[in-house]
Structure formats: C-alpha cells, structure tokens
Amino acid sequence: MSASAALTVVNANGRSVYERELGSSADSVDTDAHVRELIGRAALDFADARSWESSATYLRLVDRFNDADAHGYRTSGGGRFVLTLRGRLRGNAGDETIRQFFTDAHEAYAIAKMNPMRDEDEDLGEAFDRAVRESFRRRLAPLFPFARTDE
Amino acid sequence: MRRGSGSGTTTRTTLGKGKSEVASSAFALVFSELVQYHRARVRDVGELERALDEAGEMVGRRAFEAQAFRERGSGKRDHRLLPLLQFTQSVVWKNVFGRAADSLEVYDDDEYLLSDKDLLVNRFVSVPKDLGDLNCGSFAAGVVRGILCSAGFPAKVTAYSSEAGPGDESGRTTNILMKFEKEVIERERRLDGK
Numbered sequence: 187m188s189a190s191a192a193l194t195v196v197n198a199n200g201r202s203v204y205e206r207e208l209g210s211s212a213d214s215v216d217t218d219a220h221v222r223e224l225i226g227r228a229a230l231d232f233a234d235a236r237s238w239e240s241s242a243t244y245l246r247l248v249d250r251f252n253d254a255d256a257h258g259y260r261t262s263g264g265g266r267f268v269l270t271l272r273g274r275l276r277g278n279a280g281d282e283t284i285r286q287f288f289t290d291a292h293e294a295y296a297i298a299k300m301n302p303m304r305d306e307d308e309d310l311g312e313a314f315d316r317a318v319r320e321s322f323r324r325r326l327a328p329l330f331p332f333a334r335t336d337e
Numbered sequence: 338m339r340r341g342s343g344s345g346t347t348t349r350t351t352l353g354k355g356k357s358e359v360a361s362s363a364f365a366l367v368f369s370e371l372v373q374y375h376r377a378r379v380r381d382v383g384e385l386e387r388a389l390d391e392a393g394e395m396v397g398r399r400a401f402e403a404q405a406f407r408e409r410g411s412g413k414r415d416h417r418l419l420p421l422l423q424f425t426q427s428v429v430w431k432n433v434f435g436r437a438a439d440s441l442e443v444y445d446d447d448e449y450l451l452s453d454k455d456l457l458v459n460r461f462v463s464v465p466k467d468l469g470d471l472n473c474g475s476f477a478a479g480v481v482r483g484i485l486c487s488a489g490f491p492a493k494v495t496a497y498s499s500e501a502g503p504g505d506e507s508g509r510t511t512n513i514l515m516k517f518e519k520e521v522i523e524r525e526r527r528l529d530g531k
Contacts (some may be wrong), residue, residue, distance in 0.1 A: 198398070198487040213357055237489070241416045244488040252347060262405030262414040263487040281379060296406045300399050313350070 189273030189330055193318060194226030195295065198264030201307040202226075204314065208322045209330055225251045226268045233258030233266055243292065244285045255279075255291055259288040275329040283325050290321035352406060360433065365461045372462075372473060382468055386475040392484075393479025396433065401484040405433050410412075417489060418517075418525050425484055426451055433480060434458070439510075447517045451481065456511040472496050474511040481513050490518040 195204035229249040230247065236245045237260050245258035254272035261267075267288055271279055294317035298310045374389040399525045405414065408428050415421035422441055430438045434457040458473050474496030480493040493516045498509045 206507075238416055238528065243412055243414050248467050260414065261402060262403035262409065264489055265402070285412075292406060292411045296403045297350060298351055299402045302395075302399075306395075306398065 192222045194268045196266045204310045229256035229268045288327045382471045386396035389476040390479035393476040396479035397483025398487045449515045451513040490521045
C-alpha cells in the first residue's frame with residue numbers, strides 16, 4: 187500500500203538544484219535521500235538520450251527502477267526534471283496529469299532562474315518548492331492512498 | 338489530510354507577459370556603468386571584453402529560459418540548431434536589444450554569423466584610443482553563448498565590427514560569430530540523416 191513521489195531538478199550545468207520527496211502514503215517507509223538521488227541520476231542519462239529524439243519538453247517514462255517509474259522533462263534552457271513515482275498508486279498517473287505537473291514546475295523554474303540574486307548552481311528556493319508542492323497537491327496527490335502530502 | 342484553507346495565501350506568481358519597454362537611455366546608463374565598473378578593475382582590453390562577455394552570458398541563460406517559456410509555451414523546445422538560431426535572432430534579440438537582428442548567415446558547416454547594423458550596446462559607445470579594439474558587442478556575444486550552451490549547443494562565440502557597405506548609412510555593423518563544437522555538428526548531421 188505504500189507509495190511515494192520525488193522530484194529532482196538538474197540544471198544545464200549538471201548540478202542538482204532541487205531534490206525533494208513530494209508525497210507519500212501514510213504507511214510508506216521514508217525513502218532515503220541517497221536512494222532518491224540514485225534513481226534520479228540514473229533516469230537522467232536516459233532522459234538526456236531521449237531529449238534529442240523530438241522537440242517535446244515532456245519526455246514521458248524514461249526509466250524503471252524496481253517499482254519506481256521515472257518520468258522526464260527538459261526545458262529550453264537545459265533544465266531537467268525527473269519525477270519518480272513508486273509503489274502502488276490509486277489508479278493510473280496518466281501522461282496528461284504528469285505533463286500538467288511538469289508545466290507548473292517549468293514555469294516556477296523559469297521564475298526562479300530569473301532571480302539575479304540566485305547563482306545558477308544554487309538551490310531553487312522556497313517559492314519554487316511552494317509552487318511545486320501546490321501543483322503536486324492539486325494534480326497528483328489524489329492518486330496516493332491516504333496521502334501525506336507535505337510538512 | 339488536507340490543510341485548512343486558511344493556511345496563509347498561496348502567492349502564485351506567474352511569469353507574466355514581460356513585454357514592458359525600457360527607455361534606451363536608461364539601458365545605456367546602466368550599461369555604461371557596467372563598462373566603467375569593469376574598466377577600473379581589469380588590466381587590459383581582453384579582460385574587459387571577457388568581463389562584458391560573462392555579464393552577457395548570465396543575462397542570456399536567464400532571459401532565454403523565460404522567453405522560451407513565454408513564446409513556445411511549455412510543450413515545445415528547440416532541439417535543432419537552425420530554429421534555435423532563428424529564435425535567438427528574432428524573439429530574444431527583440432526582447433533584450435529592442436529589435437530583431439538583421440541577418441543570420443551560415444559560413445561553414447560549423448560557423449554561423451549573426452549581424453546587427455545598430456547593436457544597442459554599441460550605439461552609444463565610442464571607444465577611446467587607449468582601449469584599442471574593444472568591442473562592447475562582446476556583451477551580446479556572451480548573451481548568445483549563454484543561450485546556445487544552456488540549450489545544448491556548445492559553441493565559441495565572438496563579436497567583431499565591420500564597416501557598413503556602400504549605400505548603408507548606419508555606422509558599424511556588429512557581427513556575432515558562432516563556432517560550434519564537433520558534437521553539435523555531428524548530432525545535427527545524425528538527426529538530418531534520419
């Protein structure tokens with residue numbers, strides 16, 4: 187019954203600028219950060235390979251790791267998002283839902299990037315985190331059994 | 338468990354249209370300060386151009402992400418070279434420098450040239466003798482390099498001036514020369530061959 191989701195954002199330089207667990211079901215074991223990083227990074231290579239096949243930003247399912255699905259997205263400026271969904275979700279996390287989530291994240295990412303006070307390799311900041319969590323709550327949280335969506 | 342709706346406002350800032358115009362004199366003032374700031378801190382013309390180039394790169398990387406989102410929406414990006422260059426020449430140039438660049442030419446397989454007859458950053462600049470062949474267009478070269486490199490098309494980008502042709506009243510034409518890395522050319526060829 188356990189399920190969880192995490193988002194990793196890697197910038198054009200290859201630095202990880204955001205890496206958080208977004209939601210989990212009440213009885214899921216807290217995923218270790220290094221496992222999330224492993225899955226995110228492995229999926230990144232597949233996402234990069236997929237990037238040159240079309241002009242789409244949404245790369246769809248790029249990798250599977252045991253029971254975790256990794257979905258990829260690439261922005262014009264080289265930012266890459268990897269959303270991992272693991273475990274048993276209620277119903278199917280359709281492509282359309284995930285694409286909409288990525289769209290929200292993309293806009294928040296462009297806004298965070300415009301901040302002149304923020305160095306390109308720094309963490310994306312609180313506003314991005316809030317925007318992403320809100321989008322997750324609206325679009326993906328309904329799929330989680332007895333979800334805990336944020337702290 | 339959902340939080341109560343009174344848990345503070347969710348300030349959802351959107352990217353917005355971003356088409357507000359700025360007076361060119363205001364821009365010229367800021368740019369002039371930028372040049373003077375660096376001039377006081379560098380040892381030679383080369384370093385000054387590099388400083389301007391780096392400043393431009395930071396602008397290019399940031400502005401491109403936002404502009405691409407505004408113009409292309411969230412579904413598409415440029416994964417081929419020519420559309421990206423055309424986007425730079427028209428949309429980005431208009432947004433950053435006030436009007437589209439004049440021309441885009443291909444020289445070799447790996448060299449492209451963007452030309453602007455009246456580049457904004459050079460418009461109000463007259464270079465004193467002691468700064469030799471300084472070209473403030475290196476700021477624009479930095480902008481372009483920021484765009485190309487972040488989009489996945491690494492290249493060396495330089496700016497140089499050329500005299501206007503006969504019958505052309507504008508003064509100096511600024512040319513932005515882009516020389517692409519081998520991996521870019523190979524990838525383009527591979528995608529063409531498909």
